[in-house]
Amino acid sequence: DTEVTQTPKHLVMGMTNKKSLKCEQHMGHRAMYWYKQKAKKPPELMFVYSYEKLSINESVPSRFSPECPNSSLLNLHLHALQPEDSALYLCASSRQHQETQYFGPGTRLLVL
């Protein structure tokens, strides 16, 4: 089973809202990732968690706040986003932090 699930599938939010994206995997993977993908562009890495600790933050603005409450869950808390933050947000996981990554279906976010 190589399933990574993400909720919600779609999200529309205003610039003053606070919302959260959720990612879950039950493969026993110890590394989890957030990527952002704008239309017609490749995915870009945002954050990496390894053994529930943040190991990479790719200079992401503080209005994006990741959280890894346990080894199966990864959240991305959103606050005061801008319209240019509208994108597909992808979660991925891997057994260890150097190994093959498996992606979820993504959350399509629209900021109005």
Add this chain to the structure above:
Amino acid sequence: DAKTTQPPSMDCAEGRAANLPCNHSTISGNEYVYWYRQIHSQGPQYIIHGLKNNETNEMASLIITEDRKSSTLILPHATLRDTAVYYCIVRVGNAGNMLTFGGGTRLMVKP
């Protein structure tokens, strides 16, 4: 991680083999070649990876040249469901954890 160069688009007839090339002329000895694909509006899907030897799995074959400066992903019998963007990525297998996606090749399988 080394950069990769892929053609922006390719067409393939349904039922025929799709051969997707990738140049990675600056690849280092400890860098693996990974292939992912992304069907429209879905998350990227892992296909295959290799270091030096050719690899085959149920989805595809990966042919890496002897000098490792290029590789080819082969989908032996392409179907309409194989229409997607295919990304070739090189990364350090035992030290790096980042996937840096390039532009990819948009493969269109036509009936």
